Amino acid sequence: MEHDGTALRSGSGAALGFARALSEDITAFVLGENLEAMAGEAAKLAPVLVADHPALAAPVADRWAHVIAEVARAQNAELIVATSTTWAKDIVGRAAGLLGGAMASDVIGHEMVDGELHLRRPMFAGAVNATIVLEGSPKIITVRPSAYDAPTAATTPFTIEAVATDAFDVEKLPNATQFESLDRKTGARPDVTEARIVVSGGRAFKNSEDFEQHVGGLADALGAATGSSRALVDAGITPNSLQVGQTGKIVAPELYLALGISGAVQHLAGMKNSRVIAAINQDPDAPIFEFADYGLVGDVYEEVPRLIAELNSSQ
Ligand SMILES: Cc1cc2nc3c(=O)[nH]c(=O)nc-3n(C[C@H](O)[C@H](O)[C@H](O)COP(=O)(O)OP(=O)(O)OC[C@H]3O[C@@H](n4cnc5c(N)ncnc54)[C@H](O)[C@@H]3O)c2cc1C
Structure with a gap:
């Protein structure tokens, strides 16, 4: 689940919506620092797993990808889904590389054909829509925000669980990239990639x-x-x-x-x-x-x- 440090990004529910369309057994994973509010929001949609640590405060791709890969392995996740965004392009692609699975980005639709997951995604700058099947495991998929609706919010929140402290070793987190600053857009209008x-x-x-x-x-x-x-x-x-x-x-x-x-x-x-x-x-x-x-x-x-x-x- 993607967030901006204070709230979940509006499109992140699409990833959960896609996952829920395929399975009842889904977990919303939130990583970063001071995640209480975001975890609470996510818990309205699915059971939540959080990796809350000062070392994860900034969305630095090599660190976040490392943690996603470690947690996915620990959970035996078959499918890792994120919403297709600028951040996800950097982070989730890297996690896929670490996991050695098969990845499809920018998915806009799917269907099950004889038990096989067929994914639809634009190619060649949208000139064609390809239907593809991923070979290998785990499967890592990013979906376009408007392609799937978030699951309906539950009246009773789901559980929130912290990842086991040994799920990732803080000492071993990659250190090659340092976060300097993020220039946030001033002004009241929403970001073009997130707006309804x-x-x-x-x-x-x-x-x-x-x-x-x-x-x-x-x-x-x-x-x-x-x-x-x-x-x-x-x-x-x-x-x-x-x-x-x-x-x-x-x-x-x-x-x-x-x-x-x-x-x-x-x-x-x-x-x-x-x-x-x-x-x-x-x-x-x-x-x-x-x-x-x-x-x-x-x-x-x-x-x-x-x-x-x-x-x-x-x-
Ligand atoms: C490699 C490459 C990458 C590119 N990447 C992008 C990209 O990411 N995004 C992008 O947008 N373009 C991109 N382009 C440029 C693209 O090819 C077009 O040139 C561009 O999108 C045209 O912008 P436009 O529609 O505003 O202008 P125009 O094509 O000039 O169209 C203007 C339109 O406004 C209408 N119009 C004029 N006056 C009025 C009026 N008063 N009231 C109502 N209608 C009016 C006209 O009828 C016309 O249809 C790329 C081009 C190349 C070669």
């Missing part, structure tokens, strides 16, 4: 002020994160951290609003697994409309202020 709703803007917006007023304004009216196409990042209108796409962030929110974005394949690679896609574009032939569940042909400079006013008046 993402409002993204493209080249239709002529400057940073217009972007902030329209894309930022709509995001605030919806409690959403802002995202951007690369065209705006390259033009210096939006920061790199907002870029969605093949060379930016991969997002899969419940709702993705594409404002003045054409729908280039490299942008689609980062958002096409969103649950619902809605687009506003003045070109009725824009490729984004082929992928959008809802489309509005119009000028973002007219339609977006109208939407913001509508949303604000209904709140």
